[in-house]
């Protein structure tokens with residue numbers, strides 16, 4: 001079962017970027033953890049990160065065409081990208097939105113995600129554990145759907 005883990009803008013800088021908020025795990029280690037979690041859970045996990053919104057939208061289109069499940073941390077695009085939301089609305093597999101930080105406890109502009117309404121669920125504030133929890137949920141969900 002294929003699951004894409006897509007990370008949007010600025011998330012390639014994990015481990016050095018505002019570590020008090022986003023933690024010390026590097027993007028490379030996040031990828032290693034997600035792939036290892038996928039192996040444990042019987043999921044074929046593929047991770048990608050981009051700072052280019054159009055590229056992310058193309059990846060979402062591809063996942064929609066494949067019927068794949070997606071774990072997505074859209075970064076700041078969460079808060080204003082209707083284009084990304086419209087792409088996510090086309091997904092045919094489940095979408096889990098993940099945020100490392102608790103966006104509701106931060107600046108007001110972060111409180112709303114335009115993506116959440118088209119996601120199956122949202123995990124925020126649990127740091128990198130959020131990705132593992134999203135994959136565990138998808139493993140249960142995809143197995144019971146099969």
Ligand code: DQA
Pocket residue numbers: 009010011073074075076077078098099100101102103110
């Ligand atoms: C984030 C929260 C967003 O508000 C922010 O712009 C990010 C990361 C998170 O993972 O907590 O880049 O999505």
